[in-house]
Amino acid sequence: MIRPKSKLPHTGTSIFTQMSHLAAQYGAINLSQGFPDFDCSPRLIDLVERYMRAGHNQYAPMAGVAMLRERIGAKVEVTTGVCYDPETEITVTAGATQALFTAMAALIRPGDEVILFEPAYDAYAPAVRLFGGVPKPVTLLAPDFAINWQTVAQLMNDKTRLIVINSPNNPTARVFSDTDYRELSRLLVDRDCYLLSDEVYEHVVFDGTRHCSAAQYPELRERAFVVASFGKCYHITGWKIGYCFAPRRLTEEFRKVHQFNVFSVNTPIQYALADFLDRPEEYLGLAAFFQAKRDLLLRGLAGTPFAPLPCQGTYFLLADYSAISDQPEQTFCQWLTQQHGVATIPVAAFYTDSINQRLIRICFAKREETLEKAIERLMAVKTS
Template identity: 55%
Template sequence: MLKTSVAIDSKLPWVGTTIFTVMSKLAADCGAINLSQGFPDFQADPALFEATLRAMRQGRNQYPPMAGMPELRTAIADKVEALYGARYDAEQEITVTAGATQAIFTAIAAFVRGGDEVIVFEPVYDSYVPAIETVGGTAVYAQLKFPAYKPDWNQVRSLVTPRTRMIIINSPHNPTGSVLDAGDLAALADLTRDTDILLLSDEVYEHIVFDGVRHISLASHPELAARSLVVSSFGKTYHITGWKIGYVIGAAELMSEFRKVHQFNVFTVNTPCQLGIADYMRLPSRHLGLAAFYQQKRDYFREQLKGSRFELLPCCGTYFQLARYAGISELPDLEFARWMTREAGVAVIPVSVFHHDGCDDRVVRFCFAKQETTLAAAGERLRRI
């Protein structure tokens, strides 16, 4: 192995390999059923592949515009208007990105400067804080407390200082499955009114909400929309996480600054896949049916865990199910997750990794975006623990 002689002053000395990579590798090494990393084990609709292949065969294989193909940006604008009653300008207010993670990093890089503070809610998805710290910002942690995982807006208000530049929200929330409601958005509007605080809203699971609950996008709230960049993901919506295509919407002035960074850290996203998705979006049922599709999987997985010693927590959205294991083990959750993978043959994610201080409520996260055969096999193993 080649060794460098260059002295390195790491910007992220505390960051190692992500827990998702670690647990997926351990699952592969042990032959365990992988319910850890959040990706489906089933194929997307062949019609999406056919639409993309048509674009390739038609010669649509060269650089697209920096902001994304007009066909896709128009399809996004139509979808957002139909769902949330807000019309975004496809030319100036929508940018196609190389997945949601790139959109989030780019938004942070565009607006957060050294010394700025960014409020995040923990358990916090693992890409937010490294992005904040890479550009010299400081993460400030609000708590979504076990077991309800709902924001305490009084606590959030107490964390706001003159250095607060941005608040990042995530709804439906990974890893907890909680969903913000109209009262939460009203509290957020009251909190940020008459400030220059920007909002970055990670809404990649926008179509995966259950039990009649409605996802309320920041795009649907005019006061919040005016100060927000809203991110979504085609990977989550159309079961194509490996395509790494998402988008961000926001007011033209905000999008102008976003694109200044976007054009130099990605520039653009591959043409035929954009065109394939644009064609596929012409049938709204393909995203509107996602809630029922995943609710069936959630309910099936929860049924599989009946008779086990896991305590299932509520799951209002996403394709993740949290469970307490206090009736099984007193191990810390990271050790328990490793034990589960090696000994029980099912890989999970320990929720403490989503806390900066390692807060451990003895809770693990299962991904149920799997075929029923996978979930049934996992259920059989989990009931034996």
């Protein structure tokens, strides 16, 4: 049988798929994969149905429905103070991951180097490799996962084509500071290097923490693709719809790839989201909504041997299990799923090189009763 030569020979089934399968096998509460177990607004569903019945069921414009791009532009201007032209600088995508993939496709040529900060979302490095790029990871460690910008500077050279950042960060729950952005701006001055800023958790920040967008820094804005997600905003991860905004010359290259990748995105959902954006409280209220869930989880973990790490944003929390076991993280997560019925993710899965900090990632984008039931099970875990 003919077997193709793999472009990703070292890539297997993702840890998220593995842990979700294990959770189903053992009837465990799934706090591994990052999706809510509650539904979106009924009004949003009604709007989608309305536009379906109104006949908006054929291809949308390649860049996205004009009304939605206009509403996105207005949202970006209100939340960041920066104006992007809906016609030439905003593109609707089939989820944030497609936007990340498309931006990389537009920029990366064989041999180009791409700086990634690890632990990192697992889609980054494979996409870099698919386009012939070379991932250059910067390893960040618990408890604060702080970036040593001098290390980043030493890693940069004439082959460095792209830097990928993610704030608020999955999985560390860390938020980029003004200092981080200014250090990054300084490094990129006068370089032929671009920025891909993954900001899908932009509205999920806690304790008065402020999310700053890369778009708010002029030195970064001119070279940045910024990616956002309606899935994270409106609890509709299964709808796979997001957007990318970037200066016109960058968007031109982005759309050259986008038109031959997905061409266009689900039409009735675009119209529905355009209408739904008329209520900014739906996304501006996310911080308080998810902070209440985070705090519920924190109160519950206080009665367990797990030690939570600081959580500034996203709907993930990291916990140290050193008081329980010396097992490697993936082995521990499998044991926790099988023996205690709670599925989580090993943080080691977000690194290129093997590392064991005895950390697990817990998703708290769940109903209160789900979290309470999971906490009850975690309270049965004993120290070693």
